[in-house]
Amino acid sequence: MIALLNCKDATTKVDDPYKQTFDFIDSDNDGYIGREEMIAFFQTLGGDDAEEAVEKMFDEYDLDKDGKLNLEEYRLSQDALIGSPVGGNIKSEGYEGFSEKLNRNIFDDSSTCDGQ
Numbered sequence: 001m002i003a004l005l006n007c008k009d010a011t012t013k014v015d016d017p018y019k020q021t022f023d024f025i026d027s028d029n030d031g032y033i034g035r036e037e038m039i040a041f042f043q044t045l046g047g048d049d050a051e052e053a054v055e056k057m058f059d060e061y062d063l064d065k066d067g068k069l070n071l072e073e074y075r076l077s078q079d080a081l082i083g084s085p086v087g088g089n090i091k092s093e094g095y096e097g098f099s100e101k102l103n104r105n106i107f108d109d110s111s112t113c114d115g116q
Contacts, residue, residue: 018071018074018078019071022074024041025041027040031071032068032070033074035054035055035058035067038054038057038069039054057077060080061073061074061076061077063076
Protein backbone atom coordinates (compact mmCIF):
# COMPACT_ATOMS: atom_id res chain seq x y z
CA MET A 1 0.00 0.00 0.00
CA ILE A 2 2.93 2.39 0.60
CA ALA A 3 3.72 1.91 -3.07
CA LEU A 4 0.12 2.84 -3.91
CA LEU A 5 0.38 5.95 -1.77
CA ASN A 6 3.56 6.87 -3.60
CA CYS A 7 1.66 6.58 -6.90
CA LYS A 8 -0.50 9.58 -6.01
CA ASP A 9 2.52 11.83 -5.53
CA ALA A 10 5.77 10.15 -6.48
CA THR A 11 7.75 13.20 -5.33
CA THR A 12 6.59 12.96 -1.70
CA LYS A 13 9.26 11.72 0.68
CA VAL A 14 7.90 9.29 3.29
CA ASP A 15 9.14 11.16 6.37
CA ASP A 16 5.66 11.23 7.87
CA PRO A 17 3.53 8.23 6.94
CA TYR A 18 0.52 9.70 8.81
CA LYS A 19 0.65 12.85 6.70
CA GLN A 20 1.21 10.89 3.51
CA THR A 21 -1.76 8.62 4.20
CA PHE A 22 -3.85 11.60 5.31
CA ASP A 23 -3.09 13.42 2.06
CA PHE A 24 -3.93 10.31 0.06
CA ILE A 25 -7.32 9.92 1.76
CA ASP A 26 -8.06 13.66 1.46
CA SER A 27 -9.13 13.31 -2.16
CA ASP A 28 -10.48 16.85 -2.50
CA ASN A 29 -7.30 18.32 -0.97
CA ASP A 30 -9.17 20.57 1.46
CA GLY A 31 -6.95 19.63 4.43
CA TYR A 32 -9.60 17.46 6.08
CA ILE A 33 -10.84 13.90 5.76
CA GLY A 34 -14.61 13.73 5.48
CA ARG A 35 -16.69 10.66 6.20
CA GLU A 36 -17.24 9.94 2.51
CA GLU A 37 -13.51 10.17 1.77
CA MET A 38 -12.73 7.76 4.60
CA ILE A 39 -15.47 5.36 3.53
CA ALA A 40 -14.15 5.40 -0.04
CA PHE A 41 -10.63 4.72 1.23
CA PHE A 42 -11.76 1.84 3.45
CA GLN A 43 -13.77 0.36 0.58
CA THR A 44 -10.71 0.59 -1.69
CA LEU A 45 -8.92 -1.61 0.81
CA GLY A 46 -11.75 -4.14 0.82
CA GLY A 47 -13.70 -2.99 3.85
CA ASP A 48 -17.15 -4.55 3.85
CA ASP A 49 -18.04 -2.80 7.10
CA ALA A 50 -16.52 0.55 6.08
CA GLU A 51 -19.51 2.75 6.94
CA GLU A 52 -19.87 1.36 10.45
CA ALA A 53 -16.12 1.55 11.07
CA VAL A 54 -15.97 5.15 9.85
CA GLU A 55 -18.91 6.18 12.04
CA LYS A 56 -17.18 4.71 15.09
CA MET A 57 -13.91 6.36 14.13
CA PHE A 58 -15.52 9.79 13.70
CA ASP A 59 -17.59 9.43 16.88
CA GLU A 60 -14.42 8.89 18.85
CA TYR A 61 -11.83 11.04 17.08
CA ASP A 62 -13.68 13.97 15.52
CA LEU A 63 -12.91 15.95 18.65
CA ASP A 64 -14.31 19.29 17.49
CA LYS A 65 -17.41 17.54 16.07
CA ASP A 66 -17.19 19.33 12.72
CA GLY A 67 -17.87 16.15 10.74
CA LYS A 68 -14.33 15.79 9.43
CA LEU A 69 -10.89 14.83 10.70
CA ASN A 70 -8.00 17.24 10.65
CA LEU A 71 -4.45 15.88 10.61
CA GLU A 72 -4.11 15.88 14.41
CA GLU A 73 -7.40 14.04 14.91
CA TYR A 74 -6.32 11.54 12.27
CA ARG A 75 -2.96 11.08 14.06
CA LEU A 76 -4.77 10.38 17.33
CA SER A 77 -6.92 7.73 15.66
CA GLN A 78 -3.86 6.04 14.19
CA ASP A 79 -1.86 6.29 17.43
CA ALA A 80 -4.75 4.55 19.18
CA LEU A 81 -4.58 1.69 16.69
CA ILE A 82 -1.04 0.89 17.71
CA GLY A 83 -1.68 1.44 21.42
CA SER A 84 0.34 4.62 21.70
CA PRO A 85 0.16 6.32 25.11
CA VAL A 86 -0.79 9.51 23.26
CA GLY A 87 -3.92 8.07 21.70
CA GLY A 88 -4.86 5.33 24.14
CA ASN A 89 -6.65 2.29 22.79
CA ILE A 90 -9.68 2.22 20.56
CA LYS A 91 -12.74 0.99 22.36
CA SER A 92 -14.75 0.22 19.23
CA GLU A 93 -14.28 -3.40 18.21
CA GLY A 94 -15.72 -2.83 14.72
CA TYR A 95 -13.23 -0.10 13.95
CA GLU A 96 -10.38 -1.96 15.65
CA GLY A 97 -10.96 -5.12 13.60
CA PHE A 98 -11.21 -3.20 10.38
CA SER A 99 -8.20 -1.03 11.18
CA GLU A 100 -6.01 -4.09 11.72
CA LYS A 101 -6.83 -5.11 8.14
CA LEU A 102 -6.26 -1.52 7.02
CA ASN A 103 -2.82 -1.36 8.63
CA ARG A 104 -1.80 -4.67 7.06
CA ASN A 105 -2.71 -3.26 3.65
CA ILE A 106 -1.08 0.14 4.21
CA PHE A 107 2.23 -1.30 5.30
CA ASP A 108 2.34 -4.09 2.73
CA ASP A 109 4.85 -2.63 0.29
CA SER A 110 4.53 -5.52 -2.17
CA SER A 111 2.04 -3.60 -4.32
CA THR A 112 3.05 -1.28 -7.11
CA CYS A 113 1.47 1.59 -9.05
CA ASP A 114 0.57 -0.59 -12.00
CA GLY A 115 -0.92 -3.36 -9.85
CA GLN A 116 1.96 -5.81 -10.32
